[in-house]
Amino acid sequence: MVANMTEDQLLVLVIKYLKEAKRGALQQLLEELHPYDVAQIYIGLPDKHHHKFITFLTPDQVADLIQELDSELQIEILHKLGIERSSKVMNLMDNDDLADLLNELSVDRIQEFLDVMKKEDSQHIQSLMSYPADSAGGLMTNQFVWIHADQTVRQAVEKLKTYASFSENIYYLYVINAEKKLVGVVSYRDLLIADIDVQIEELMFSRVVSVHVNDDQEDVAQTIERYDFIAVPVVDDHNKLLGIITVDDAIDVFIREANEDIERLSAVGRDIDFNTKAITASIRRLPWLVLLLFIGLLSGSIISGFEATLDQVVALIFFMPMIAGMTGNTGTQSLAVVVRGIVTADVDRATVVKLILRELRVGLIIGLTCGILISLIAYFWQDQNIYLGFVVGASLLITLVVGTLAGTMIPLMLHRFGIDPAVASGPLITTINDIFSLMIYFGIATAFLSQLTAL
Amino acid sequence: MVANMTEDQLLVLVIKYLKEAKRGALQQLLEELHPYDVAQIYIGLPDKHHHKFITFLTPDQVADLIQELDSELQIEILHKLGIERSSKVMNLMDNDDLADLLNELSVDRIQEFLDVMKKEDSQHIQSLMSYPADSAGGLMTNQFVWIHADQTVRQAVEKLKTYASFSENIYYLYVINAEKKLVGVVSYRDLLIADIDVQIEELMFSRVVSVHVNDDQEDVAQTIERYDFIAVPVVDDHNKLLGIITVDDAIDVFIREANEDIERLSAVGRDIDFNTKAITASIRRLPWLVLLLFIGLLSGSIISGFEATLDQVVALIFFMPMIAGMTGNTGTQSLAVVVRGIVTADVDRATVVKLILRELRVGLIIGLTCGILISLIAYFWQDQNIYLGFVVGASLLITLVVGTLAGTMIPLMLHRFGIDPAVASGPLITTINDIFSLMIYFGIATAFLSQLTAL
Structure with missing residues (x-):
């Protein structure tokens, strides 16, 4: 019923x-x-x-x-x-x-x-x-069943019956030796289909994959994911069995890590969900916004440094939001690739070099494509001014390369130095790229000022 | 060894x-x-x-x-x-x-x-x-073992022995009736500790949670996560057992969904990882960038519409990157909250209304805080021009409220109309907010132009 x-x-x-x-x-x-x-x-x-x-x-x-x-x-x-x-x-x-x-x-x-x-x-x-x-220690449970290698299937089943009430969510039996060291693992299925008098030693899988009690939760979750485990045993320095971590905890870790990555990319303060109160959510979001406000003012002061150039070629202002925006966008794209890559790949020196070279090429390809496109647009929009087309196009090419590299290298460097990557948030990189792009754009424009004003 | x-x-x-x-x-x-x-x-x-x-x-x-x-x-x-x-x-x-x-x-x-x-x-x-x-059908495997309710533990164990080679990663036995309908589930543990002649019917758990073959993979993963399942059975319209989906597939779904959310927030084309070739990565990233380039030019043409105002009060330009950037940042923050919220919460009408009212309050709180702050800064930076302080502060207040609401409502609307939310990418919202913010800022500035130029 x-x-x-x-x-x-x-x-x-x-x-x-x-x-x-x-x-x-x-x-x-x-x-x-x-x-x-x-x-x-x-x-x-x-x-x-x-x-x-x-x-x-x-x-x-x-x-x-x-x-x-x-x-x-x-x-x-x-x-x-x-x-x-x-x-x-x-x-x-x-x-x-x-x-x-x-x-x-x-x-x-x-x-x-x-x-x-x-x-x-x-x-x-x-x-x-x-x-x-x-850490693994913080995730592990002691709700597991162990057995000695020289015991039989019959003894194992007896033991399971004794611990039935709490062994509900357990699917492996861990095998230890006289010093309580982990030496093997045997599944319920193996026990079920084995002869009742066979010794555990003959059934067990002896190349046990385990995690150390001090291991980071991300590494534990990765191990469970790679091996498609239901649970992984946790051991100390001497390979003594302390507990197990189950796959449901690994799922929670993956969900938590994904949320952290997204908080990182969007500079949301931590732990804001649909139920967070408005005042709490505001307080968590404000520190980043205030910081970004001051960085934004830096952009403003850069522009004010180029006031003379702007005064002479007002049209330069029209392309400013596009150049700043595009540099920010490409940087965010690269950042996303790095942030997600770090979750699943091992980041060694060779990977870093390969990745930076790859992103350099990406920056050149998208920079050339967008640069040529905008040159043509600028040329036809602004009274067929060939120098303006050149300045805008060249600036976009350079800023896209710089923006792509910044979006790649800043999070990699932070990761390397073990600094909390939350600092490498999307808006921060966007804002830094804003400043880069303005300096490059107005720098190039100032260098070609006589040509720009000649027409 | x-x-x-x-x-x-x-x-x-x-x-x-x-x-x-x-x-x-x-x-x-x-x-x-x-x-x-x-x-x-x-x-x-x-x-x-x-x-x-x-x-x-x-x-x-x-x-x-x-x-x-x-x-x-x-x-x-x-x-x-x-x-x-x-x-x-x-x-x-x-x-x-x-x-x-x-x-x-x-x-x-x-x-x-x-x-x-x-x-x-x-x-x-x-x-x-x-x-x-x-869909569930695309994730399911037929590597499961079923048994009839009137069979005994002994028969179940015999059956498991027959299917031993492929039942390696299976932890439950599914119970079906004469019409092949799913009526129960029994765990290996229950079989192990039960008396060998007991009927399966007496052991089985009859309130089986199953998923429908057409269910979306996200719903399947959520079911596995909520119930801490190792596997969930898949049934058709008539509750006939078609297959099972195991927890390792649920983990893959969670990882894939998180990657999609991040692609969404950063407008990276799909499937770019550390091993993607530069040319492939560029081709996947370019469509978005070109679209955003044209939207960026829209910002430019808005500015050119306010050329007269800018000519008279050059200082307005200095605050432009900050206002545009801040509006984009707050929009991205709200977007991130919505995108992650959709994964774990059910989005009904009441939730949507509550969320929009909450974000309106958030927009007001951060708008007032940042607006007052920037008024003071503008006042002291630009020769104690009280009207400039007012224009910049009021603009920031309004653009932050608008930006917060845009970042909340755009993805919610897309979600409601079943449109691929990848369209609601972070950079798109940033760029839309750019345009909003420029119109508001220069609109207010133009309205107060006589006061601004009087000093």
């Missing part, structure tokens, strides 16, 4: 159970649903039912639910549960989700939770919080 | 086996490696060894290898193998990878392959190619 119910029908049923205080029926219903769907029900439920709903669930169900919610709703639920039941739920959560949750709480609040926990649990949580959030 | 060898050591060993013509040893070595590592070896191998390497592998190993390579290298391998052996390899490939490969080949070439295949296989491949590449 539950199998074919819509979300709305489920919601009505849940409210009915809550009103009739049918706790057992509610628990059984939720057992049939995915945690994501339970979360949708919680979000869809009128506020007045939230408290009763939470208290009707088993601690396991609350742990599953809480993992699907935003930090705001998570904290709301902890509040409704009280310290003691919250600690119980926390111990049932996946470690990586728990670490994320704890990062949202104050130190005092965390201490309150730790105080009511068993010593073993609280020590465990403290060690978990010691890893940086963007 | 293989377990701890570096990539270079492996390469040396492979070359040794090739030189000594130890075919069996090579096949055994590769069996111990992940397909990704085999691909790295193939790429690292000097060209002269490629042909021998390919012919030494089992068809299964070639199929695994080919799935890890770029289309260019894939086609090279098919060429080395010849039509007949290629068709054999093709039949061993995952369907989704095979469909991708076939998309790279000419119709004539595909027909050659189909001609030498068994009728059943060629029909299968033809039906596969009938789905659009960006």
